[in-house]
Amino acid sequence: MNISILYALAAAALFGASTPLAKLLGLNLSPILLAGLLYMGSGLGLSVARLIRDRGWRPSGLTAAEWPWLIGAIAFGGILGPVALMFGLTSTSGATASLMLNLESVLTAVLAWVVFKENADRRIVLGMLAIVAGGVLLAWPQGAVHAQGWTGPLLVALACACWAIDNNLTRKVSASDALFIAGVKGLCAGLVNCSLALSLGASLPQMTVLGPTLIVGFLGYGISLVLFVLALRGLGSARTGAYFSTAPFLGAAIAILLLGESVTASFWAASLLMGLGVWIHLKESHAHEHEHQxxxxxxxxxxxxxxxxxxxxxxxxxxxxxxxxxxxxxxxxxxxxxxxxxxxxx
Incomplete structure (x- = not known):
């Protein structure tokens, strides 16, 4: 198996684990503040890791041509996306939001194929559809669904579009230092979301809650994003996005193991669909004569x-x-x- 596939699946597992871990630790915070602290834990943790690795401060190594791509990725993925999601969640049910979030991998792939001309054959499209179908089934509401306006779902869809743009822009700089890329994105997103939450009246929690929140952010958002960047380097945007969209399933599996949550029929059906999609991707073999510039x-x-x-x-x-x-x-x-x-x- 290509190591980049393992990076993508490990990134999905860590990100998926952040929700049940937050639940296990009892992190009862406002959604905006929780998102900000998770991102802040990512940015601070990765910055410290980079300082230790490099034995001090070193330049990022990005070329002048790469900075616009990274700045764009930070703006869309670290600032606009989280803010759109948090405002969308205020007028969207959790079930609807979970369904809408499956748009991210679809939009990532569409942008990769249409705008950035990334290659994809029929097998990759079918595999991605199976994985997304599994995610939709896993998030499908079990009870009655109440009517709601369009503003909230549209904002959640906007957040997905922002992250799809972020994924494709990050691909353009994925050859550079993954610790720096993930760390600076985490710091920017953390500062924006924490500032927004505090301006709306939230207050920082006690250290007994703040510490575990930052640690979960470092693992579930920081290390996960480093692995995601490494996967982008080896797989491209569409394939990495498809593998990463297994995160809800992996998070549900971890919740079953750690929290003893019940196993539903939809979980097993989603498992089959996602497993089928991953298997289709693993069986891909794309070979032809090509020229390197x-x-x-x-x-x-x-x-x-x-x-x-x-x-x-x-x-x-x-x-x-x-x-x-x-x-x-x-x-x-x-x-x-x-x-x-x-x-x-x-």
């Missing part, structure tokens, strides 16, 4: 067939390593995903 970038790599370059510094043979390197034009054929080296036309 000249490319200059920086990321961790080993010296495989795509990384046959000289070094302008003394190299001790350690792999993987990271440095700016040049790819020369090359034409060959092999199985591949739309990763950072295979964003070619078909």
């Amino acid at each position: 000249a490319l200059l970038h920086r990321h961790r790599h080993v010296h495989d067939e795509h990384h046959q370059h000289d070094h302008e510094f003394e190299w001790d043979g350690t792999e993987p390593h990271s440095h700016e390197h040049q790819h020369t034009p090359m034409r060959h054929s092999h199985a591949h995903f739309p990763d950072i080296h295979h964003r070619h036309k078909h």
